[in-house]
Amino acid sequence: MSSFSSRLETMLNNINTSADPTTRVVMLQELSELLRISTENTLAGSFQVDAFVCELVKILGGSGNVADDDDGDDDNDTHKHDEDAQLAAVLAMSGGGQYQGDDNLEAQDLAARCLANLMEALPGISHTVVYHRAIPVLCS
Numbered sequence: 001m002s003s004f005s006s007r008l009e010t011m012l013n014n015i016n017t018s019a020d021p022t023t024r025v026v027m028l029q030e031l032s033e034l035l036r037i038s039t040e041n042t043l044a045g046s047f048q049v050d051a052f053v054c055e056l057v058k059i060l061g062g063s064g065n066v067a068d069d070d071d072g073d074d075d076n077d078t079h080k081h082d083e084d085a086q087l088a089a090v091l092a093m094s095g096g097g098q099y100q101g102d103d104n105l106e107a108q109d110l111a112a113r114c115l116a117n118l119m120e121a122l123p124g125i126s127h128t129v130v131y132h133r134a135i136p137v138l139c140s
Contacts, residue, residue, distance in 0.1 A: 005046045012048065015055050015111075021104055028059075028110035035117035042121075049125050052118070053132050059111040062137040112138065 011034075013019070014027040031052075057063075115134060119126060129135075 008046060008048070012051055012055065015052075015059065017055070017058050021107070024059075025104060025107050025110065028107055028114060032110055032113045032117055035114055035121055038117075038121040040122055047122075049118075049122065049128055050132075053115070053125070053128050053134070056111045056115050056118075057129075057132045057134045057137055060108055060115075060134070060137045061140070062133045 011027050011031050014023050015031065016024075019027075115129065115138075119129060
């Protein structure tokens, strides 16, 4: 299992947006294939979901993270208003074209496949994908 964890760490380092473009495409291909045949059991405990989703969203053209706007107020009315505002912002951002992402379209295609394969292997991570603003990126 240690070799699997180190292989995943190597993949994560090599899909980073600062990595060599050719290496990034090769690693995305390998990651896509790995995720295609993976299950929750094979990924449990060794797959860094948050880090991988963040990097994949960056390749697709998003920021890969969300600013923390939590002011500690747990009032339900305020929370409902915040959800409505966030939904409106996501819908407005999905209007098109402002995301550039990786210059290599093959890398973008592979990153989208990786996200799809990851969500199929680990259905419970959809909130992480939404948190990293993948939805407007995928809709643009």
